[in-house]
Amino acid sequence: MTVLEARDVVSGYGEVEILHGVSIKVEEREIVTIIGPNGAGKSTLLKTVFGLLPCKRGAIFLDGENVTGQPPQALVRRGMCYVPQSDNVFPTLTVQENLEMGAFIRRDNYRAKIEEVLALFPDVIERRHTRAGKLSGGQRQMLALGRALMLEPRLLLLDEPSASLAPNMVQLVFAKIQDINRSGVSIVMVEQNARESLKLSHRGYVLAMGQNRLEGSGESLLESEEVGRLYLGD
Ligand SMILES: Nc1ncnc2c1ncn2[C@@H]1O[C@H](COP(=O)(O)OP(=O)(O)OP(=O)(O)O)[C@@H](O)[C@H]1O
Ligand SMILES: [Mg+2]
Numbered sequence: 001m002t003v004l005e006a007r008d009v010v011s012g013y014g015e016v017e018i019l020h021g022v023s024i025k026v027e028e029r030e031i032v033t034i035i036g037p038n039g040a041g042k043s044t045l046l047k048t049v050f051g052l053l054p055c056k057r058g059a060i061f062l063d064g065e066n067v068t069g070q071p072p073q074a075l076v077r078r079g080m081c082y083v084p085q086s087d088n089v090f091p092t093l094t095v096q097e098n099l100e101m102g103a104f105i106r107r108d109n110y111r112a113k114i115e116e117v118l119a120l121f122p123d124v125i126e127r128r129h130t131r132a133g134k135l136s137g138g139q140r141q142m143l144a145l146g147r148a149l150m151l152e153p154r155l156l157l158l159d160e161p162s163a164s165l166a167p168n169m170v171q172l173v174f175a176k177i178q179d180i181n182r183s184g185v186s187i188v189m190v191e192q193n194a195r196e197s198l199k200l201s202h203r204g205y206v207l208a209m210g211q212n213r214l215e216g217s218g219e220s221l222l223e224s225e226e227v228g229r230l231y232l233g234d
Contacts, residue, residue, distance in 0.1 A: 001028045001063075003155050003186045004049065004080075008058035011048040018044045020210045021058060024188070026155065031177070031187045033197040033218065035231055036207035042190040043085055045207070046157045050082040051075055062155070079154035085163065085190075088144035091133030095124055095143055098132050102147030110150065117146045120176070138169030145176060156180065158189035162196070174200055194231040198222050206231075 004026040012018040018041045026032045034042050047053045049060055051072045059068045062078055072082070089098050099117060103110035118125045121142045127135065132143055141161055148156055161177060162170040170193055178200055181187050191197035198204050201218035206227060214224065221227050 002026070002061070003028050003030075003063060004188065005061040006045065006049055006058070007061070009045065009048055009055055009060065010057035011044060011053050011055055013044075013053070017056070018210050019048065022207060022210065022212055023058075024205050024212075024215075026186050026188050027202075029181065029184065029186055030202040031181050031189070031200060033194075033201040033204040034188065034190045034207060035192075035194045035198070035204065035221075035227075036213065037230070040207040041210040042207055043159050044210075046082060046159050046188075046190060050080065050157055052082075076151055076153075079152075080157065081148040081151050081153035081155070082157040083144045083148050083159065083161065085159035089132040089135075089140055089147065092131060094129050094131055095135070096128040098143055098147055099150055102150035113150055113152075117149050120149070120179070121146055123172075136169075138165050138172060141165065141169075141173050142176065145173075145180070149180065153185060155186045155188070158187065160190055160192060162191065162193050170196060194227070195222065198227075 002025055006022060006024050008021045008023055009019050010017060010021055022045055036042055048055050051070050055068050059066055062080060067075060090101060099114045118128060124139050124142050132140060135143060162173050165173060174196060177187060198218040198221050204218050204221045205212060206214040
């Protein structure tokens with residue numbers, strides 16, 4: 001079953017068109033990675049899917065239903081969550097307060113959920129009363145993931161979750177993403193660490209200049225001559 005489909009999406013900023021008809025699909029329980037050069041429109045695609053930018057042409061389907069033009073809060077209620085590329089935690093709030101903010105649309109008792117989410121991130125649990133701004137880059141990414149998990153998403157959009165992390169932290173964040181995926185959450189992520197992210201992805205897309213360039217299984221993209229030359233440093 002297809003969880004997310006972006007079909008021929010045209011989007012941009014004001015009059016400037018950045019995406020010229022991009023299409024992607026995410027099947028249930030898949031991890032899908034989007035790679036491509038700087039400025040390709042990867043972040044623009046995630047922002048458009050999440051309703052932060054207008055989809056000027058084309059359409060977005062969630063569980064087969066047309067959700068084009070729906071605002072983020074409506075999409076969150078339908079199980080979609082988005083972790084932006086930067087500024088994805090509130091630095092002056094503590095870890096616990098960040099998780100409480102993540103739960104803002106939950107009406108039921110969120111206390112138990114906070115404990116459940118903290119338990120996933122042992123490295124962060126002992127810092128629950130630390131301000132998020134004092135966490136390491138890796139811990140901050142964990143917290144950003146945790147905030148999204150507070151809403152019990154079925155589909156997570158992650159924009160460069162491993163950006164500017166030390167190699168061992170990259171592995172840790174990717175391991176968490178795999179755990180989250182195995183618990184039943186479909187994932188679409190934009191990544192610069194093309195090799196590591198494609199390794200754990202069921203499928204991937206290459207975007208360039210606001211258009212689809214290549215797509216295939218994680219494995220086939222890793223073996224592709226063009227991907228190797230341009231994105232893997234082969
Ligand atoms: N807020 C904005 N206003 C105007 N133009 C923008 C804005 N954000 C991005 N752009 C432009 O849109 C194009 C695509 O940007 P986008 O952030 O989607 O690229 P990206 O593929 O995510 O790149 P990166 O790998 O650097 O994160 C770029 O030319 C960028 O300059
Ligand atoms: Mg980006």
